[in-house]
Amino acid sequence: MNDRLDESLRKMAQADMDYVPQSFSDRIDQVLQELPQKRKKVFFPVKAAGIAAAVIGFLVLLPNLSMETAYAMSHIPVIGHFFEAVTFRSYEEQSEKKDITIQIPEIIGEDDTEGAQQVNAQVESYINELMQEFHEDMQEDNYLDVHVGYEVVTNTEKWFTLDVKAEIIMASYSNVRKYYHIYVPTGQVMELSDLFLEGFDYRQAISAEIKEQMIANMEKNPDLEYWLDGENIDEDFELIEENHNFYFNEDGKLVIPFDKYEVGPGSIGNQEFVLESAIIYDNLQYQP
């Protein structure tokens, strides 16, 4: 009997199978149109940004700034024993629809500058890559705010960490972070995978603690939601990347940041987890 009923219900469903209100369809079209090209870190939803010609101009402008200009514009904001960050090049453009500020940092070291040079090259290529991708997404005549800047988040006897921040404000706000580290005693560039003693499964240990913190945070705050159900959800948080972003905070604690959409819906924005587990610190090869 169910079969017969099911069959007639399916037949009835055919009558309005294609029904979609225009307002819904229009919104879908708009969102799809504004999706950026696929990249490692996606800014979105892109409320079709800026003026293409202006960005081409700015891509050309950046490398043309002279060293003198760059240093004249730079401030020396960082107190440090060995390394400091200065603004090597910058670009600004303000108009009715646009507000663009780009600051490309350079790390200067007193002694061994090999690590600094490596980071400088990485930072420059990263920012160029961002700009290139950004340019590809540009469509004419829309509002656009872009701010690329930097901050030294750790500057101790042992660690120098530079946070390169890209804020893109179009239809929504996105804030993409990338951290660069120099281990000061040796001047070496460091990534997360370099930090721990061999054989220690740091990805598993860190991810386990992050999951515990997520559960505790959600219990405390019902408005907070992480992707953590573990019920066949491909997008659920499982494991941090091999060289996930990190930094040491002023208390010497390891902090793991996540960009928007990495571990939860857009409404929760960027997230950070300060790690506490003794096992993680016991297995650190390079102490904070």
Add this chain to the structure above:
Amino acid sequence: MDTREWFAEQVKQYEAGMYRLAMSILYHEEDARDAAQEAICIAYQKIDTLRDKERFRPWIMRILANECYRILRQKKRVIVTEEWDDKTTGIWEMPDQGLLQAVRMLSEEMRAVVILFYYEGFSIKEIAGILKLSEGNVKTRLFRARKHLKEILLEDE
């Protein structure tokens, strides 16, 4: 065809189904549009995690259902639970024919199951995955929904 074009093509293909699912859970046109927008953004961001591209439809439907439930939870927290009645607070525009008219009269827990079963043709197991319910729970809801639909449709005759 690059990823972006492929993705857009898939979404457009399943647009009507996404609308029905979002409305069945949210019963509110504007909320359904917001849920779809966020689901598309999330899906695009996470597209690399979709291992089997043939499974795009259940995958995006699950992301959409998650997003709808998130919006619903937020709304229910704002509106006192006893006063919550989506049929009086929401709006669902639709043509004057077809099964949707009857589906609209069901409660939220039955609507999504009916939409996914009769319109989208998903199996009980797939529906359980999309709505994060047990298969037994899906069957129960479907059983109840059949009974109600039959009553509603007989009344109309």
